[in-house]
Amino acid sequence: MKLFADIGNSLMKAAVNDGSALREVYYGPAEIEPFRDALKGFTIDGGMWCTVREIDTDLSSFLSSMSMVQLTHETPVPLKNLYSTPQTLGMDRLAAAVGAWSLKQGHDLLVIDMGTAVTFDLVTAAGEYAGGNIAPGVALRFSSLNEHTGRLPLVDADGPTPRFGLSTTDSIRSGVIRGINNEINGYILDLKEFFPSLFVFLTGGDIKFFDMNCKSGIFAVANLVLKGLACIFDYNEKS
Structure with a gap:
């Protein structure tokens, strides 16, 4: 399942794509703990993310660990x-x-x-x-x-x-x-x-x-x- 994440100035959005449609799974702060909790039960094997600002290294490392690439x-x-x-x-x-x-x-x-x-x-x-x-x-x-x-x-x-x-x-x-x-x-x-x-x-x-x-x-x-x-x-x- 692919994951896509948009990290804005205020909040972060993420959605999974199971091959048929995008389904939003997260809307909240760009923080690793609540984001990781929202992804429990999903097997992520790639995707893409973008950001308009610097983010914590823990969060960027977590995104990379799921084989996601940054736009x-x-x-x-x-x-x-x-x-x-x-x-x-x-x-x-x-x-x-x-x-x-x-x-x-x-x-x-x-x-x-x-x-x-x-x-x-x-x-x-x-x-x-x-x-x-x-x-x-x-x-x-x-x-x-x-x-x-x-x-x-x-x-x-x-x-x-x-x-x-x-x-x-x-x-x-x-x-x-x-x-x-x-x-x-x-x-x-x-x-x-x-x-x-x-x-x-x-x-x-x-x-x-x-x-x-x-x-x-x-x-x-x-x-x-x-x-x-x-x-x-x-x-x-x-x-």
């Missing part, structure tokens, strides 16, 4: 990477791009990952990873307003988001949540001028804050990074 900028992938500094590209971004491409090959794609950061990545119909942008995520926007001002409170993301807030709390929450929604919609509208048949993939822990109502051509896909890791692993196995 790096030197790993062959089924997309042509146009990034000018591939060694600085977050491997979660590349994996998500491959995951989206596996679902809609031959189409122009915008991949939006709403995590600690919000990333916007473009894949062309020709199978090229054409770069992207990085912006602060939901939690970072709330914490920045609190930490870099004198009197603005730290606000919980869950709650009402009126068009215009009638309290400071609602004003902050609406500004952050509606701001991100407008930002995403702005990217989509802008890119559709150049790529009229654009498909959009949303993933990440904060996609619940995006209004999906009446949005055609937009797909919410959980674990898109893990799906991409599985595709890259298979691509290299067949090469």
Whole structure:
């Protein structure tokens, strides 16, 4: 059974593939003990993992002990990477791009990952990873307003988001949540001028804050990074 793991800035996700489908088996801190406990009962004989930060040597050794390989900028992938500094590209971004491409090959794609950061990545119909942008995520926007001002409170993301807030709390929450929604919609509208048949993939822990109502051509896909890791692993196995 193959295992795929995505280690983010805040949490770690992992899924097994028994040959038919991915099944999430872990979502929690990037720590060896709870991760090892979650894998009890599974026989892992390979897979792939990626990380956006340095991790404990115990955890990396545990991943290696299961014959898992780390995705790096030197790993062959089924997309042509146009990034000018591939060694600085977050491997979660590349994996998500491959995951989206596996679902809609031959189409122009915008991949939006709403995590600690919000990333916007473009894949062309020709199978090229054409770069992207990085912006602060939901939690970072709330914490920045609190930490870099004198009197603005730290606000919980869950709650009402009126068009215009009638309290400071609602004003902050609406500004952050509606701001991100407008930002995403702005990217989509802008890119559709150049790529009229654009498909959009949303993933990440904060996609619940995006209004999906009446949005055609937009797909919410959980674990898109893990799906991409599985595709890259298979691509290299067949090469």
